Amino acid sequence: MKLVVNSRIDTAKFKKRLKGQMTIEFVVCFPVMLVVALIAVNTLLFFGECASFDRNFKDATCAYASSPGYGQGMSNSCAKIQSSIEEVCDTEYVDVSVSSSGVEGGLVTFTGTLSFLPTLFGAGTLNSAFGVSFPRMTHQSQIVIDCYKPGVII
Numbered sequence: 001m002k003l004v005v006n007s008r009i010d011t012a013k014f015k016k017r018l019k020g021q022m023t024i025e026f027v028v029c030f031p032v033m034l035v036v037a038l039i040a041v042n043t044l045l046f047f048g049e050c051a052s053f054d055r056n057f058k059d060a061t062c063a064y065a066s067s068p069g070y071g072q073g074m075s076n077s078c079a080k081i082q083s084s085i086e087e088v089c090d091t092e093y094v095d096v097s098v099s100s101s102g103v104e105g106g107l108v109t110f111t112g113t114l115s116f117l118p119t120l121f122g123a124g125t126l127n128s129a130f131g132v133s134f135p136r137m138t139h140q141s142q143i144v145i146d147c148y149k150p151g152v153i154i
Contacts, residue, residue, distance in 0.1 A: 031130045034129065034130070035129055035130055035132050038118070038120070038126070038129055038134070039134075041119075042118040042119065042126075042134065045093075045116070045119065046116045046137050046139075049089065049091075049094055049114060049116055049139075050114060050139045052088065052089065053085065053089060053096070053112065053114040053139065053141065054141050056084070056085050056088045056089070057081070057085060057098075057112040057141050057143070058141070058143055060080075060081045060084040060085055061081055061110050061112075061143050061145065062143075062145070063084075064077055064080040064081050064084065065077040065078075065080075065081060065100075065108070065110060065145060065147060066145050066146070066147065067147075068147055074100040074108060074147075075100075077100065077110075077147075078098045078099060078100050078110070079098075081098045081110065081112070082096055082097065082098040085098070085112065089114075093116060093117045093118070093119045094114065094115070094116055094117075095114075095115040095117075096112065096113070096114055096115075097112070097113045097115070098110060098111070098112050098113075099111050099113075106146050106147060107144055107145070107146055108144070108145060108146075108147050109142055109143075109144045110142065110143050110144075110145065111140060111141070111142045112140065112141045112142075113138060113139070113140050114138065114139040114140075114141075115136055115137075115138050116136065116137045116138070116139070117136050118134035118135075118136075118137070
């Protein structure tokens with residue numbers, strides 16, 4: 001017994017069944033691709049801000065805190081360092097804070113903290129997208145220096 005199959009009818013049914021398949025696949029995959037792109041862009045922005053912050057924090061600390069002026073305390077030094085860094089990192093999604101600790105033998109530890117809020121491709125802040133939350137990321141840098149005060153006799 002010979003089975004005869006009409007190939008023209010079978011291909012027409014096959015094409016009719018597959019019509020719209022790519023649209024459905026795109027609709028399912030698009031949110032996932034968008035979230036992956038948001039994570040990648042925010043990661044690269046964060047790494048760039050961290051590199052800039054590290055360099056500027058070390059430079060500002062050496063400039064403003066290594067030889068403080070007469071009557072200038074550590075809180076004034078921290079404020080000067082923070083304002084110097086904020087001038088460079090002037091974006092709405094980056095917060096900077098500077099603190100000092102440990103006046104042990106004249107050595108002071110300055111700690112700078114960069115807080116990064118994820119963005120929507122740099123155009124605004126972003127808390128979540130498609131049910132995926134984007135937390136605030138932080139980065140810290142420390143430097144220990146000897147605060148020399150010229151003309152002060154110990």
